[in-house]
Amino acid sequence: MWSGTEGVDTVGGLREVVAPFVVTGPSGVAVRDRLKGLTPEDEEVLRLVGAHLGSLASRDLKVRCADGLEHDSESWAVRKRELTGVSSSRWAGSITKATHDQWALARRGQAAHIQGLEAGIRTIAHRLSLPVGAKGSKRAAGGYRSRREWHAKARRLRVLEDRLGRVRADWDAGRVRVVRGGRRLARTRHHLVDAGLTEAEWRRRWEAGRWFFQADGESGKRFGNETIRVTPEGEVSIKLPAPLAHLANAAHGKYVLATKVSFAHRGTEWADRVAAHRAVAYRIHHDTGRDRWYVTASWQIPPTPTxxxxxxxxxxxxxVDTNADHLAAWRLDTHGNPIGNPRRFFYTLTGSAPHRDAQVRHALTRLLHWAKACGVKAIAVEDLDFQAEKTREKHGRRRRFRQLISGMPTGRLRARLVSMADATGITIIAVDPAYTSKWGAQHWQKPLTSTTRKTSRHDAASIAIGRRAQGHPIRRRTTPPPHDQSDRAGHRTVQADRRALGREEPRPRIPGPRTRCVPPDAERTRATRAPNTVRGARSDQE
Known part of the structure; x- marks a missing residue:
């Protein structure tokens, strides 16, 4: 979706800033609803179907990983024919497609891992080449502080080089390492006490995580899906695999659940697609923590015109400046002038994954509501990519800083913001994040700080981001000589456009307390006020 910032040439010691661009909208939609009121027979059938298809998906993934780079369309067809006999042709198509997506995702993760190892090796090799205790600069780290640390990092360099060699060998051979159910959950099995789980609870999560219960849609078929069908009235029916066809309670080997669903979000759009027999994909999953069943409907949408x-x-x-615990935002007019006061939208990234995702969604909702109330049609954000910036070799002992960078939900914010902004008609503009915090604080933090408003570094960075999106330089207008300013030796902070009429003219002399020159009722009070001259002497006015 958004490109990274590596591989950019440098000019005069500073890397070249990439031009801002408009982010393309989402290409798909996903909505979810809970399956309420399931009978014990319904839940038993769902468990059996999920476990059976999950075993087939595990077997197919093993075959695909064994093929590696030698996989072709013929081997794909062979795998699909083998799965069709123990499920159905449509179930087999969904399983093989999910297998290919999983293998491709593992390859992308492998490539990112190689890049991280190479970056760490380069950093350590550079610091080892410097004398012990050599000072570094802002752009390059210095030598290690002690001989002991130098020796430990030399050993770590050999470890990383060996690890890189193994990963590169896997990459060249097309070999990936995938854990169905999740590697984190697999490791949790050895730390049940720390996770607060019993062995039975972990086993339920592990089995549910390895189930497979998703079916791709087909345009032209009845209600858009022949495998998992949801009618416009909300009736859910499942085409049972061949070994479980005896559990069917409807015609043609189907099982109809004793519950109905209604998608609250985008429900009208979903109903229109189902009524028109357009493709809709469905996924059923079980939340073991709450013991609830959910169904997710997804479909593709035409890209929004840029x-x-x-x-x-x-x-x-x-x-908008993205931070670990809040979004700092400031509104700018067409000339790049900050308007009003800065806004901050806080979120807390603690607790479970659904809770963290909800926190991000609530912060983005408040941001979009504020933008809509202001009448602004564009939001500028940084094109952040911390993949090569959060290694411990780059930041050394700054462990809290590395944790701060790793905790920033850049990927989640990108996906959520683009999707939610597209629904509200607001355009997202991505800008290069280079030097926005540094230059924003240098040129905007102090001038915008007053006795009634404290401008933070993040607020100043949001101004820099907005001005870069508009094509303006981040620095403010150069102050003219003292006696060439409109207010004589004052500081001019107006950022008017060069085409604005009267921008170089002096301020109009308006009587009143604003300029403190002549009171608005000077003519009336001049004749009635008490004289301050010597008694009996004639004044100049007389």
């Missing part, structure tokens, strides 16, 4: 950058910025922009 709005030109100039049209998106016609009503100003809101610059």
């Amino acid at each position: 709005v030109p950058l100039e049209a998106a910025l016609a009503h100003g922009v809101i610059g």
Whole structure:
């Protein structure tokens, strides 16, 4: 979706800043609803079907990983024919497609792991080449502080080189390592006390995580899916695999659940697709912690036409700086001037994954509501990519800083913000994150700080992000000489456009307390006020 920032040339010691661009909208939609009121027979059938298809998916994934780079369409067809006999042709198609997606995801993770190891090796090798205790600079780390640390890092360099050699050998051979159910959950089996789980609870989560219960849709078929069918009235029916066909309670080997679903979010859009027999994919999963069953419907949508950058910025922009616990935002007009006060949208990334995701969604909802109330049609965010920035070799002992970077939900924010902004008609503009915090604090933090407003470094960075999206330089206008300013030796902070009429003219002399020159009722009070001259002497006015 958003590109990274590596591989950019440097000019004069600073790397070149990539031009801002409009982020494309989402290509799909997913909605979820709970399966309420299931009978014990329904839950037993769901468990049997999920376990049976999960075993087939595990077997197919093992075959695909064994093929490696030698896999072709013929081997794909052979795998699908083998699965069709013990399930159905549509179940076999869904399993093989999910297997290919899993293998491709593992390959991308393998490539990212190689890049991280190479970055760590380069950093350690550079620091080992320097004398012990050599000072570093802002752009390059210095030598290690002691001989003991130097020796430990030399050993770590050999460990990373050996690890890189093994990963590269796997990459060249097309060999990936995948754990169905999740590697984290597999490791939790050896730390049940720390996780607060019993062996039975872990076993239920492990089995549910390895189930397979998803079916791709087909356009032109009845209600868009022949395997897991949901009617416009909410009736859910499942095409049972061949070995479980004896459990059917409807015609043609289908099982109808004793419950109905209704998708609250985008329900009208889903009903229109189902009524038109357009493809809709479904996935059924079990939340073992709450002992609840859910069904997720997803479908593809045509990409939203990209709005030109100039049209998106016609009503100003809101610059957003992403942080570990909040979003710092400031509204800018068309000339790059900050308007009003900064806004902060806090979230807490603690607790379970659904709770963290809900926190992010609530913060983004408040941000989008504020943008809509202001009439702004564009939000500028940083194109963050911390894949090569959170290694301990790069930041050394700054463990808390590494944890801070790792805790920033960049990927989750990207996906959520693009999807939610597309539904509200707001354009997302991605800008290069280079030097936004540094230059924002340098040029904007102090001038915007007053006795009634404390401007943080993150608030100043949001201004820098918004100005970069508009094409303006981050630094403010250069202050003219003292006696060439409109207010004589004052500081001019106006950021008017060069085409604005009267921008170089002096301020209008408006009587009143604003300029503190002549009171608005000077003519009336001048004749009635008490004289401050010597008694009996004639004044100059007389």
